[in-house]
Amino acid sequence: MLEIERKFIVDCSAIGGYLNGSVAVLQIQWYIQSNPEVRIRATISRTGEMSWTVTEKEGSGMIRQERERQVDHDECLPSFTVLSDERCVVKIRYITGESARHQAVIDQYLFPDIGCVAEIEVYAEDDLGLLNPLSVWNIKGHQMVEVTERDGFTASNLAQKVNPSSGDHILEEVRTRLGNKACEQLSKLLKRIYSL
Numbered sequence: 001m002l003e004i005e006r007k008f009i010v011d012c013s014a015i016g017g018y019l020n021g022s023v024a025v026l027q028i029q030w031y032i033q034s035n036p037e038v039r040i041r042a043t044i045s046r047t048g049e050m051s052w053t054v055t056e057k058e059g060s061g062m063i064r065q066e067r068e069r070q071v072d073h074d075e076c077l078p079s080f081t082v083l084s085d086e087r088c089v090v091k092i093r094y095i096t097g098e099s100a101r102h103q104a105v106i107d108q109y110l111f112p113d114i115g116c117v118a119e120i121e122v123y124a125e126d127d128l129g130l131l132n133p134l135s136v137w138n139i140k141g142h143q144m145v146e147v148t149e150r151d152g153f154t155a156s157n158l159a160q161k162v163n164p165s166s167g168d169h170i171l172e173e174v175r176t177r178l179g180n181k182a183c184e185q186l187s188k189l190l191k192r193i194y195s196l
Contacts, residue, residue: 003057003066005121006131006148012116014143015106019177022094022106026174026182028189030086031156032079036065039156040079042189048181050189052076061149063125083193087159090170092177097136101127104136108177110170112160117153118144162194 026044031037037057044050052073058065090111097104102122109115118137122130133144147153167190175183 001066001068002125003064003121004062004123004125004128004131005119006062006133006146007153008118008133008144008146008148009114009153010106010116010118010137010139011143012108014139015116015118015137018096018106018137019094019108022096024092024094024178026090026178026186027093027107028088028090028186029155029159030079030083030088031159032082032086034156037156040076040083042076044178044182044185044189046178046182048185050185060151060154062131080193085161087156087161089155089159091155092174102130109158110173111162111166112158113169114158117147162190164194167194 024046027041028044029039029041031039035058039055039057041053041055042050043053050073052071052075053068054071055066055068088111089109091107091109094106094108095103096106101124102120104120105118107117107119109117118133118139120131120133120136122128133139151157171183171187171190174186
């Protein structure tokens with residue numbers, strides 16, 4: 001399947017209104033292979049429910065090949081010992097707009113702490129016209145910089161190895177933004193993988 005998207009670094013203070021009323025989930029993505037890029041993602045909802053996804057991506061820029069499949073927790077268990085040595089990102093994903101033809105999200109990166117990245121994804125090449133950020137968000141041009149074609153701004157290139165000092169900051173942000181149940185589930189997961 002094709003992944004067709006544009007990405008923008010945005011000023012987090014300019015998008016606060018979009019974050020407050022949006023559906024939000026926590027995502028932790030570990031990058032376990034490159035070329036093709038393979039990642040394992042845990043998604044935790046506000047209620048503490050967790051799901052797992054394995055994704056393979058190839059290519060760069062606005063249009064890439066993507067294969068994604070849901071897996072159950074038991075399928076991921078053997079990977080837990082490997083994940084502690086892999087690079088990862090931790091982010092809160094806010095879904096700010098969605099239709100049958102597109103999805104608009106804002107990712108607030110907690111680890112590494114780089115701020116906010118907005119993404120617009122369309123599901124067919126015929127809908128490339130929907131990739132206009134001004135039709136989705138009311139953000140002034142100087143408050144966003146397009147990074148779609150910059151390899152350094154893919155999540156896999158931003159990913160870093162977790163260090164023990166990162167845990168407290170991440171947990172506090174999750175508690176503040178998603179609540180206690182999501183924070184408790186994340187805490188269990190971090191202890192299981194990193195002994196934090």
